[in-house]
Amino acid sequence: MIPRLCVIGTSAGGVKALQTVLAGLPASFPVPIVVVHHLPPTAKIDVQAVFGRLSLLPVIEAEDKMPLEDGCVYIAPPAYHLLVERTASLALSMDELVNFSRPSIDLLFESAADSYRDGVVGILMTGANQDGAAGMEYIRKAGGHTIVQDPDTAEARLMPESALRRMTPNAVLPLEKIPLHLIQLVKESADG
Secondary structure, rough: OOEEEEEEEEOOOOHHHHHHHHHHHOOOOHHHHHEEOOOOOHHHOOHHHHHHOOOOOOOOOOOOOOOOOOEEEEEEOOOEEEEEOOOOOOEOOOOEEEEEEEHHHHHHHHHHHHHHHHHHEEOOOOOOOOOOOHHHHHHHHHOEEEEEEHHHOOOOOOHHHHHHHOOOEEEEOOHHHHHHHHHHHHHHHHHO
């Protein structure tokens, strides 16, 4: 398995969880990271101020048709679904809510698996709904690598627990161990 794309989904408690993961990755991390974090549709968030100040990687709010670049973090804007296209670019959509959410983690994960197959690493973290569970199963069936935050370390357990009820991920990890696991995955594929 050669990681070519990392997708992350999170909801309640997700700001701190995402800050922890991004802060643990080196500036040399070579894979694009695409993130859906549930926010209210009217939320105004400065992704650079909230996430970029703790990350050695550039953090950008995703835009429609934006090309994916290695080592960049793309955050879904509020009220838009964020999809990965086969052209290694991003698409924004105002389609219907999925699991009461827009952006939808499931839609991000499924589009990533369709586009990158076994080159996707999917990470599902803290959250208070079931969005992402079906998407994690989809990534696993496509041959991708799946990581679920240990519910005991999640601020909101429902999202990781929903995934664990539905499928068996490659790894269940406490939050602080997720960055090292990602680094090891990339290193093993480069060495292998």
